[in-house]
Amino acid sequence: MSLSPQQLVDRPAPAAPPSAVGGRAALRRARARRARRKSLPARYLGYVGYFVGAGLISGAVVHHPLDPARYTRIAVYGVSVFLAATVLNEFVLTRERPGLPRVLVVIGASLMLSFGIGMLSGGLQHFDDFPARGAVLVPLGLAVSFVSYVIKDADTPWQRIFSGVGLAVLIAATITFFGLRQVAASMGEPAEGGGHSHGGAEEPDQEEHAPDTTPRAPDTPAAGVSPQEEAGTEETTGHGDGHSH
Secondary structure: OOOOHHHHHHOOOOOOOHHHHHHHHHHHHHHHHHHHHHOHHHHHHHHHHHHHHHHHHHHHHHHOOOOHHHHHHHHHHHHHHHHHHHHHHHHHOOOOOOOHHHHHHHHHHHHHHHHHHHHHHHHHHOOOOOHHHHHHHHHHHHHHHHHHHHHHOOOOOHHHHHOHHHHHHHHHHHHHHHHHHHHHHHHOOOOOOOOOOOOOOOOOOHHHHOOOOOOOOOOOOOOOOOHHHHHHHHHHHOOOOOOOO
16 A cells, blocks of 8 residues: 655654663663662762861861971871872862873962862861961962862853952952951950960979989088078077077
């Protein structure tokens, strides 16, 4: 039986079997769920690495003047943890593998972001201990973290740094700087021995107040007593042979 041209035009196109379309989508979703379940430890480590690295950096940035060598090492540890988390989250667990230029940009921006977050959180946390230093770290960390985040985010063009949001961040950082500097001036630096101390307290000088336990001969005058005073004392109390006047 032949069909006319009009019947051929009006004839509906054969639809794909619903089971085949739904089956492929279901398989893709199932594979994605299995992949996410398998990557749970890696995603957890990447998430925790961000916070641990930023925490180490924040402590090192604030306390660096107390012990430069020690807190420099802590800052290096924090940067290493933060960058390892960045590589894990941005390159290992992602489906798309960026090129080398993008990898270098992300690593550099992540390094800036780690220090920005460290300055912001550390300056806020220890502002009472180091008010003058915190007044600088907080606004600087705010500006650095915003710029580095825009550079790191693949979905945001870097020109957004100079957008209205960037201007708002700059104004907020400026107001924060002058405001915290006034607060720091009113507080003053903590007195020596007070505030956030990480070292042992100075022990009192025991030698100045220690009693004189050096044995002396019976006829030797005490330290600081002249022979005349010693003789006068014997006259009032009696002779050494036990006969008193």
